[in-house]
Amino acid sequence: MVPIPLASEPLRIGLLGCGQIAQAHAAALRFLADDGVARVSAVADPDPEGIRRVAGIVGDLERSYSDGRELIDDPTVDAVAVVAPTRFHRDLIAAVASAGKPLFTEKPLAPDFSTVCEIADTVRAAGIPAQVGFQSRFHPIVRQLQDWVVEGELGAPMAYTIRDDQFWPTGAVVPGHSSWRAERSQAGGGALLEHSIHSCDIACWLFGPVARVFASTRHVFGFDVEDVAAITIEHHSGVVGNLVTVFNGVRDREERRIEVFFERAAVEATTDFIIGAPEDSLLLKQDGAPAERFDVDALRRATFAADGFDPNREVFVYQYFGYAAFASALRRGLDPVPGIADAVRAHEVVEAAYQSARTKGAANVADLRSR
Ligand SMILES: NC(=O)c1ccc[n+]([C@@H]2O[C@H](COP(=O)([O-])OP(=O)(O)OC[C@H]3O[C@@H](n4cnc5c(N)ncnc54)[C@H](O)[C@@H]3O)[C@@H](O)[C@H]2O)c1
Structure with missing residues (x-):
């Protein structure tokens, strides 16, 4: 895979979904922002309360949207994290794929196996780098x-x-x-x-x-x-x-x-x-x-x-390692791991x-x- 030319350091992530687990994503990216690795630059959620909670964790949130598609099209978003409920993943991932942006998506990929296969085909056909949230x-x-x-x-x-x-x-x-x-x-x-x-x-x-x-x-x-x-x-x-x-x-x-x-x-x-x-x-x-x-x-x-991180860092979310691996893979032009093929095997x-x-x-x- 060709290295993605990143517009900025750190990697700017758009969080699509600001519910429960998005708070762990936001916390991980807050720590990685301090490390200069990756940060949240925009969030999207139809629920303003979710946006308010995530903004409180991120600290210096630049943009928020009620519509996920606007976030995907935002030129200041280098990569998109899909953290919405599972049933919305297919359409959101398809939109990220057609925008040609790197994808970080939560598991499960979809509620049913045929949609999982459809998502895998979409991501492969688009050729976008993609990582799945198997932080364990x-x-x-x-x-x-x-x-x-x-x-x-x-x-x-x-x-x-x-x-x-x-x-x-x-x-x-x-x-x-x-x-x-x-x-x-x-x-x-x-x-x-x-x-x-x-x-x-x-x-x-x-x-x-x-x-x-x-x-x-x-x-x-x-x-x-x-x-x-x-x-x-x-x-x-x-x-x-x-x-x-x-x-x-x-x-x-x-x-x-x-x-x-x-x-x-x-x-x-x-x-x-x-x-x-x-x-x-x-x-x-x-x-x-x-x-x-x-x-x-x-x-x-x-x-x-x-x-390469401070061993005494009081980070409590494993998404920290996941996003660090994602940012590192994108910079080096490698396929992020765990990727879509890993997700299909688990599914x-x-x-x-x-x-x-x-x-x-x-x-x-x-x-x-x-x-
Ligand atoms: N990796 C893990 O360990 C882990 C843990 C929990 C949840 N998850 C997965 O993460 C996903 C989200 O789970 P959750 O617990 O945060 O759900 P949640 O219901 O708490 O939050 C989902 C949020 O997405 C928002 N949303 C809905 N449609 C949207 C859209 N089109 N664009 C943007 N935002 C939208 C909702 O308003 C809500 O705020 C699910 O797929 C879930 O299975 C993974």
């Missing part, structure tokens, strides 16, 4: 797991378990939240699609593309989308794993647990969704050695330093799981592509 990949603990897989010193990965859980993230349960997440027509799915697509991405990143899944889902709280999904996942690499995800009724609880079994080591990792969370932990038990419990603060500082796991839950049989990922 940038967690120092997850990066350490990936290093172990790539280095190979622990032997080959054999099997894994992942458990995700989160308090029901919908307005019907949490005052002040938007309610679209509880509607299948708008969100496309629940705990698996909306939340654990992050874990599907992590599993594909660590263990390679998925061949086959078998899944069960439940609707315990009576919403239109699942609050429980349990999946067995078979990767082409031979690695097998389980993913259990729950939208729960336990306020203030939000955790990801990953256990990986290598040929000569067992790893237990726990993370949350902010940097430096009290839940974070990492334990490595190697054959013939005592279990090693890592100093996760030291690991976090080392990760900041490795990326394939989700789609195959939903199909399996419906049919009560295993679902092959290859069959999704041939439909």
